Amino acid sequence: MTLAPSPLTDVPVLDVDPFSHEVLEDPLPMHEQLREAGPLVYLSRYDVFAVARYADVHAALVDWQEFESGAGVGLSNFRTEEPWRPPSLLLEADPPRHDAPRRVLGKVLGPRALRQLRDGWAEDAEQLVDEVLAAGTEFDAVPTLSEAFPLRVFPDAVGIGKDGRENLLPYGDHAFNAFGPANDLVAKGAPRVAELSAWVGQQCLREALTDDGFGAAIWAAADRGEITPNQAPLVVRSLLTAGVDTTVHAISAILYALATNPDQWARLTADPSLARVAFDETIRWESPVQTFFRTTTTDVRLGDTVVPAGRKVLMFLAAANRDPRRWTDPDRFDLGRDPSGHVGFGMGLHQCVGQHVARLEAEAVLTALARRVRTIELAGPAQRHHNNTLRAWGSLPVRLTVG
Ligand code: 4MI
Numbered sequence: 001m002t003l004a005p006s007p008l009t010d011v012p013v014l015d016v017d018p019f020s021h022e023v024l025e026d027p028l029p030m031h032e033q034l035r036e037a038g039p040l041v042y043l044s045r046y047d048v049f050a051v052a053r054y055a056d057v058h059a060a061l062v063d064w065q066e067f068e069s070g071a072g073v074g075l076s077n078f079r080t081e082e083p084w085r086p087p088s089l090l091l092e093a094d095p096p097r098h099d100a101p102r103r104v105l106g107k108v109l110g111p112r113a114l115r116q117l118r119d120g121w122a123e124d125a126e127q128l129v130d131e132v133l134a135a136g137t138e139f140d141a142v143p144t145l146s147e148a149f150p151l152r153v154f155p156d157a158v159g160i161g162k163d164g165r166e167n168l169l170p171y172g173d174h175a176f177n178a179f180g181p182a183n184d185l186v187a188k189g190a191p192r193v194a195e196l197s198a199w200v201g202q203q204c205l206r207e208a209l210t211d212d213g214f215g216a217a218i219w220a221a222a223d224r225g226e227i228t229p230n231q232a233p234l235v236v237r238s239l240l241t242a243g244v245d246t247t248v249h250a251i252s253a254i255l256y257a258l259a260t261n262p263d264q265w266a267r268l269t270a271d272p273s274l275a276r277v278a279f280d281e282t283i284r285w286e287s288p289v290q291t292f293f294r295t296t297t298t299d300v301r302l303g304d305t306v307v308p309a310g311r312k313v314l315m316f317l318a319a320a321n322r323d324p325r326r327w328t329d330p331d332r333f334d335l336g337r338d339p340s341g342h343v344g345f346g347m348g349l350h351q352c353v354g355q356h357v358a359r360l361e362a363e364a365v366l367t368a369l370a371r372r373v374r375t376i377e378l379a380g381p382a383q384r385h386h387n388n389t390l391r392a393w394g395s396l397p398v399r400l401t402v403g
Pocket residue numbers: 088089090091092237238239241242246289
């Protein structure tokens with residue numbers, strides 16, 4: 001290992017590429033390498049700093065004053081580079097500008113709204129599982145369950161029209177790739193960016209939205225003066241960007257975890273109220289959102305090193321969520337543990353505002369499955385889908401037994 005000079009001491013330099021296909025296929029060995037190298041490392045390939053231990057990721061996440069989001073939470077620095085789309089008012093903003101949109105979205109996705117959705121989503125999940133099982137007990141779970149359920153309930157909950165919904169997953173996939181470097185994954189999405197962005201933009205307008213969804217509730221907040229009318233479409237855009245791919249890949253991760261840990265599946269079927277902890281343990285264990293960047297606003301001391309102002313710091317949420325300094329037997333998927341405190345939804349003032357929506361979706365699917373399905377196993381090789389930010393399955397062949 002070579003060492004890069006720094007005002008206080010030397011920092012480990014690693015030439016790993018977290019966004020290479022080899023690492024995206026299996027990032028766990030690199031995560032361990034990053035954690036073991038030290039509390040702070042320098043990634044020479046991208047000229048950025050990185051943290052991968054739980055304590056340091058957590059500390060950076062909660063310190064919004066020294067680690068800003070307004071310069072973008074991807075590799076690209078919005079102070080010096082043109083963003084590929086207008087920055088998010090939530091994810092890519094800091095207090096005080098961040099706070100009004102966040103307050104509005106927090107209320108729109110709050111307990112009242114979720115209470116109104118719960119019973120309907122439970123029925124929708126029962127219906128989907130009935131349809132799927134009627135068609136057969138061996139299938140690819142990614143399109144059949146992971147994609148089908150969120151696409152069945154979430155766009156309706158936002159209140160967008162029926163046409164063009166097939167654009168949601170490709171748009172999200174590109175948005176999450178765009179947080180990484182301009183590699184082949186970003187190039188793959190580039191030809192459709194203009195078309196997909198235009199479609200998403202259309203869905204965010206007041207007249208495109210039903211009058212009873214999350215979208216209309218955001219516009220109603222603009223009418224009350226809680227955000228401005230020109231902010232409303234961008235807040236709706238956050239729902240459409242963050243709300244589909246994430247839940248799809250989380251549901252795939254749950255199904256993979258349970259298919260490969262039959263003892264944990266048996267536990268869940270014996271006590272379906274474990275669906276909730278199964279969801280959070282999956283977010284810890286798989287971390288569908290693997291990484292985000294912050295940018296230092298000032299010289300920041302991390303361990304024995306000073307990160308100069310204006311530098312990108314890559315936070316490995318997934319590595320923190322399996323840090324043995326924080327978790328007992330971290331690689332074990334265990335419904336008996338308390339996974340709370342994981343940083344899979346971030347931490348601090350940006351912590352996922354949609355997590356209760358995601359949890360409700362996952363609980364609905366899992367509860368419906370646990371009521372009908374006795375065993376679940378892989379029926380063939382599972383295939384990863386590579387994305388610069390998301391840990392995802394592209395194909396998950398499963399075999400179920402019922403009764
Ligand atoms: C953490 S995932 C995510 C959150 C917010 C946005 C996109 C992705 C956004 O566009 O606001």
